[in-house]
Amino acid sequence: MEQEVRTPDGEVHKIGLVPADGGLSIEDANLHFERAGNDTLWLTRDGASDGGEGGKQLVHAAKVRDSWWIHIDGRCWKLDLVEAGGAGAGGADAGLSAPMPGTILEVLVSQGEEVVTGQALLVMEAMKMEHRITAPKDGIIETIHFQVGERCQRGDALITMTDE
Numbered sequence: 001m002e003q004e005v006r007t008p009d010g011e012v013h014k015i016g017l018v019p020a021d022g023g024l025s026i027e028d029a030n031l032h033f034e035r036a037g038n039d040t041l042w043l044t045r046d047g048a049s050d051g052g053e054g055g056k057q058l059v060h061a062a063k064v065r066d067s068w069w070i071h072i073d074g075r076c077w078k079l080d081l082v083e084a085g086g087a088g089a090g091g092a093d094a095g096l097s098a099p100m101p102g103t104i105l106e107v108l109v110s111q112g113e114e115v116v117t118g119q120a121l122l123v124m125e126a127m128k129m130e131h132r133i134t135a136p137k138d139g140i141i142e143t144i145h146f147q148v149g150e151r152c153q154r155g156d157a158l159i160t161m162t163d164e
Helices: none
Strands: 002-006 012-020 023-026 031-037 040-045 056-064 067-072 075-082 095-097 102-107 120-126 129-134 139-144 157-162
Touching: 075 129, 120 157
Parallel strands: none
Antiparallel strands: 002 012, 002 075, 012 023, 023 031, 031 040, 040 056, 056 067, 067 075, 095 157, 102 120, 120 129, 139 157
């Protein structure tokens, strides 16, 4: 099965997903994911000996709407699924959602500000880690839904953007 994903830099990549051994493999990337528990996966990199037991590494993942937030090696990656005819396919997501419950540490933009793809918009703390929420596209900040110190829940709209 082929799936398109949009990376934080705005590029769309096609990846081949193959069910394998109770998990999922990504073709041509030598990566295999296997469920370890709620919101956790074992990642195995073919030929790798780093990570945990036998080259396995524990990864945290959360799906929010059409996005996957993947936490690995102290970094957070956001992959947007591109659905044919959906918002990610041509238009852009109107809002940016919290990947998990957390607290807003910094708001780096203001209402009406023009932003560019990849620009940091806010910083939140979740799971004892800081997560930067970045602009998925060029646009204008329409609404900031949370202020510093406020708690948000998984899926809450953090910021709403409009096209330039």
